[in-house]
Amino acid sequence: MQDWVEKYRPQSVSDIVGNKEAVRQMVEWAKNWQRGQEPLLLYGKPGIGKTSAAYALARDMGWEIVELNASDQRTKGIIERIAGSTATTMSLTGASRKLLLFDEADNLHGSADRGGARAILDIIKISMQPIILIANDLYGIAKELKGACEPVQFKAIQARSIAPRLRYICSAEKISCSDDSIRDISESSSGDMRAAVNMLFAASAGKDTLSEDMIATAEKDERSTIFELVGAVLKGQSDRRLMELSSNISDTPDTTEQWVEESIFQMKGIESQYLAYKNLSVADTYVGNTYRRQYYTLWKYASSLMLIGCADAAGGCGVFERIMPPSRWRKMAGGKKQKNLRIRVLNKLSEGYHVPEDTLRDELLTSVSVLVDLNPMKFAKDFELDKDELNFFLHDNTRSAEIIKEIKKEIREREKAEKKKEKSLSSKKTKKLVETVKEKPPAQPEISEKTKDEKKDTISSDEENENGKKQAETQSTLFSF
Numbered sequence: 184m185q186d187w188v189e190k191y192r193p194q195s196v197s198d199i200v201g202n203k204e205a206v207r208q209m210v211e212w213a214k215n216w217q218r219g220q221e222p223l224l225l226y227g228k229p230g231i232g233k234t235s236a237a238y239a240l241a242r243d244m245g246w247e248i249v250e251l252n253a254s255d256q257r258t259k260g261i262i263e264r265i266a267g268s269t270a271t272t273m274s275l276t277g278a279s280r281k282l283l284l285f286d287e288a289d290n291l292h293g294s295a296d297r298g299g300a301r302a303i304l305d306i307i308k309i310s311m312q313p314i315i316l317i318a319n320d321l322y323g324i325a326k327e328l329k330g331a332c333e334p335v336q337f338k339a340i341q342a343r344s345i346a347p348r349l350r351y352i353c354s355a356e357k358i359s360c361s362d363d364s365i366r367d368i369s370e371s372s373s374g375d376m377r378a379a380v381n382m383l384f385a386a387s388a389g390k391d392t393l394s395e396d397m398i399a400t401a402e403k404d405e406r407s408t409i410f411e412l413v414g415a416v417l418k419g420q421s422d423r424r425l426m427e428l429s430s431n432i433s434d435t436p437d438t439t440e441q442w443v444e445e446s447i448f449q450m451k452g453i454e455s456q457y458l459a460y461k462n463l464s465v466a467d468t469y470v471g472n473t474y475r476r477q478y479y480t481l482w483k484y485a486s487s488l489m490l491i492g493c494a495d496a497a498g499g500c501g502v503f504e505r506i507m508p509p510s511r512w513r514k515m516a517g518g519k520k521q522k523n524l525r526i527r528v529l530n531k532l533s534e535g536y537h538v539p540e541d542t543l544r545d546e547l548l549t550s551v552s553v554l555v556d557l558n559p560m561k562f563a564k565d566f567e568l569d570k571d572e573l574n575f576f577l578h579d580n581t582r583s584a585e586i587i588k589e590i591k592k593e594i595r596e597r598e599k600a601e602k603k604k605e606k607s608l609s610s611k612k613t614k615k616l617v618e619t620v621k622e623k624p625p626a627q628p629e630i631s632e633k634t635k636d637e638k639k640d641t642i643s644s645d646e647e648n649e650n651g652k653k654q655a656e657t658q659s660t661l662f663s664f
């Protein structure tokens with residue numbers, strides 16, 4: 184028996200239930216798509232049709248779809264071939280374009296996707312193909328990435344829109360269903376169409392009628408997010424609920440641990456925080472042992488210690504600040520950025536001074552920094568440094584920014600002056616040309632063959648009349664050569 188969620192996945196955007204405004208925005212974007220256009224960022228809770236809408240749109244547009252994830256950065260060449268080259272624009276299937284799809288764009292901080300946001304940004308820059316990003320949580324997306332996309336919000340689907348779809352599925356499956364049973368499922372799915380379809384499937388499996396009492400037995404498909412889990416810890420929810428949520432999320436205990444750690448500051452009082460850290464540290468030893476011994480049963484202990492222990496410490500304090508991804512991920516990304524900056528700067532200096540990068544880094548960096556400090560403007564110009572690169576030596580953000588601003592201003596003014604000069608030169612040339620044309624007498628009309636003959640005749644008759652004189656003239660002309 185085929186899974187109904189897949190079987191009834193919308194094939195065209197017209198099959199998408201609800202979210203009409205989001206779908207309209209997507210269609211508009213696709214119809215007007217041209218190179219350099221911002222990617223779409225579809226966001227909203229799970230199971231409401233984001234992925235289906237992206238696939239349906241591609242199908243309606245006749246585009247091929249390529250799902251990527253940011254860790255594919257490791258195979259950068261492949262990505263560049265897919266995203267960048269016009270040569271590969273025409274696909275084997277003859278589709279005119281490829282839609283590049285990044286699902287779970289809010290989950291880029293895991294170990295596999297470290298630096299993932301940067302990777303996606305790089306791909307966006309070079310892409311000659313349309314891109315769609317999908318995320319559950321807008322807060323989980325890197326700021327730069329959010330800024331580079333056009334957001335499209337998908338909202339939870341209203342129960343009254345879910346019901347007709349369920350009725351349609353029932354009629355396609357030849358199941359007779361009562362209105363009450365459909366209403367019950369629609370209302371208890373909290374706007375999640377995937378959950379509704381799964382509940383319908385579970386309640387009616389192997390039957391040809393569906394009544395209310397069957398629904399109570401069908402369990403709602405609930406995929407939790409890490410945000411729900413951390414929220415549940417802070418709210419001090421029951422042990423059973425915590426473990427249920429934990430088994431539903433895709434994050435491993437070591438990642439969950441970092442999320443919980445990040446939220447400890449929300450717990451009231453030093454005592455609570457101390458207790459939470461204590462529980463986390465014990466849980467962490469289990470995580471460590473799991474990896475060391477490759478004994479994954481220990482994960483369960485790690486999870487229960489960290490979740491139940493921290494929920495106990497939180498004492499139901501509740502969520503009063505935004506739940507954020509672990510700050511250490513941001514710091515690590517920052518460290519990577521700094522390292523790349525150092526490599527860039529050393530590379531430029533090494534080429535300019537003809538000195539190996541190692542020597543520059545180990546022996547000369549301090550001296551160079553002193554020199555830069557003496558005349559940063561000249562140095563920045565000579566090595567074509569940007570603000571961050573100059574700041575690498577100056578350690579003064581404001582000063583570096585001002586210097587680079589000044590240089591850019593100079594460049595702009597120089598370009599403006601050059602353009603002006605070019606313009607005046609070309610207008611002078613035009614003026615001169617006009618004057619030359621004016622001064623030059625009109626060109627002699629060409630003598631036609633007929634006129635020449637007539638002239639000849641005249642000359643021959645004249646010759647007879649002015650014999651001697653003509654002879655003399657002809658001779659003088661010849662001598663003049």
Ligand SMILES: Nc1ncnc2c1ncn2[C@@H]1O[C@H](COP(=O)(O)OP(=O)(O)OP(=O)(O)O)[C@@H](O)[C@H]1O
Binds near residue numbers: 188234319380
């Ligand atoms: N708006 C919708 N209209 C019709 N069917 C839907 C809709 N939303 C979800 N479904 C059903 O739920 C299934 C899952 O939907 P989909 O994968 O598009 O959700 P999603 O919002 O992308 O969820 P996630 O964020 O978990 O990936 C679809 O295959 C389809 O059966």
